[in-house]
Amino acid sequence: MMEDKSPISREKKIEIFENELLPHIEALKTFAFYLTYDEEEANDLVQDTYLKAFRFIEKYDKGTNAKAWLFKILKNAYINEYRKKSKQPDKVDFEEVINYHESDDLAQNKYYDLEEQIVENMMGDEIVRALNSLPSEFKTVILLADIENFSYKEMAVILDIPVGTVRSRLFRARNMLKELLKKYAFSLGYKDYRGQNKEEEEEL
Amino acid sequence: MIEKNNALNFINKVHAYLDNALSENESSQFIKTIHSDPALLAILNRERNMRTFMKNNLERKTVQNKLIESIKGQLY
Numbered sequence: 001m002m003e004d005k006s007p008i009s010r011e012k013k014i015e016i017f018e019n020e021l022l023p024h025i026e027a028l029k030t031f032a033f034y035l036t037y038d039e040e041e042a043n044d045l046v047q048d049t050y051l052k053a054f055r056f057i058e059k060y061d062k063g064t065n066a067k068a069w070l071f072k073i074l075k076n077a078y079i080n081e082y083r084k085k086s087k088q089p090d091k092v093d094f095e096e097v098i099n100y101h102e103s104d105d106l107a108q109n110k111y112y113d114l115e116e117q118i119v120e121n122m123m124g125d126e127i128v129r130a131l132n133s134l135p136s137e138f139k140t141v142i143l144l145a146d147i148e149n150f151s152y153k154e155m156a157v158i159l160d161i162p163v164g165t166v167r168s169r170l171f172r173a174r175n176m177l178k179e180l181l182k183k184y185a186f187s188l189g190y191k192d193y194r195g196q197n198k199e200e201e202e203e204l
Numbered sequence: 205m206i207e208k209n210n211a212l213n214f215i216n217k218v219h220a221y222l223d224n225a226l227s228e229n230e231s232s233q234f235i236k237t238i239h240s241d242p243a244l245l246a247i248l249n250r251e252r253n254m255r256t257f258m259k260n261n262l263e264r265k266t267v268q269n270k271l272i273e274s275i276k277g278q279l280y
Binding site (some may be wrong): 022029171 | 215216219220223224225254255257258259261262263264265266267271272274275278279280
């Protein structure tokens with residue numbers, strides 16, 4: 001995908017750009033938005049991604065995985081240029097949460113019963129808020145896997161990490177998300193928290 | 205009932221199954237295993253429900269034409 005190619009004509013570049021790269025713009029916008037939580041920054045990030053993709057289009061093999069290639073460019077642009085000025089600093093001491101996963105609690109039905117009820121009673125804004133609270137490395141794998149349906153191998157390419165690391169990071173990320181949702185539900189009284197105490201809701 | 209020391213391995217399998225990361229044989233074996241124990245099937249269903257909930261509630265963003273035109277305008 002990334003090896004140097006011989007020069008191609010401008011017309012050919014535009015054809016590849018229009019037919020293979022631009023169709024992924026909504027997926028890129030969604031990814032960019034959940035990384036930045038800012039509509040304007042997301043648009044800027046998408047625009048920068050496409051400008052870079054066009055500049056390096058010789059490195060793209062026509063007919064291969066354009067979506068993964070674009071996501072890799074966007075992820076690198078976000079890390080190198082946007083994360084420093086992001087309005088959403090990483091908020092969670094994730095080691096504390098990861099410890100949950102590494103304990104035996106997964107074998108306890110109580111946790112899963114609880115989780116099922118939480119999911120049944122949740123609304124969409126709570127999952128968005130919890131996702132937003134994850135460190136970006138963990139948020140990223142959830143977005144790539146669960147929203148964009150990338151395979152472990154594709155994520156490994158996009159993130160420049162081994163497949164095993166993708167798997168373990170994703171595992172941890174999902175548990176962190178559940179833990180946040182569980183804490184959030186408890187903080188609001190769990191059974192009948194909807195509509196209660198907006199001040200507590202802001203604390204997540 | 206699944207033993208505690210096998211729980212993490214089982215949950216790993218659940219994730220791999222839902223992520224389409226198991227081979228055909230592994231998937232068949234996994235399905236047989238979970239159907240042998242309703243508690244295991246319940247875990248799979250809860251994990252699947254969680255993902256469905258996320259997918260349904262994380263809004264996909266739309267792109268306005270002016271963004272596309274702005275990109276194209278800078279390129280050609």
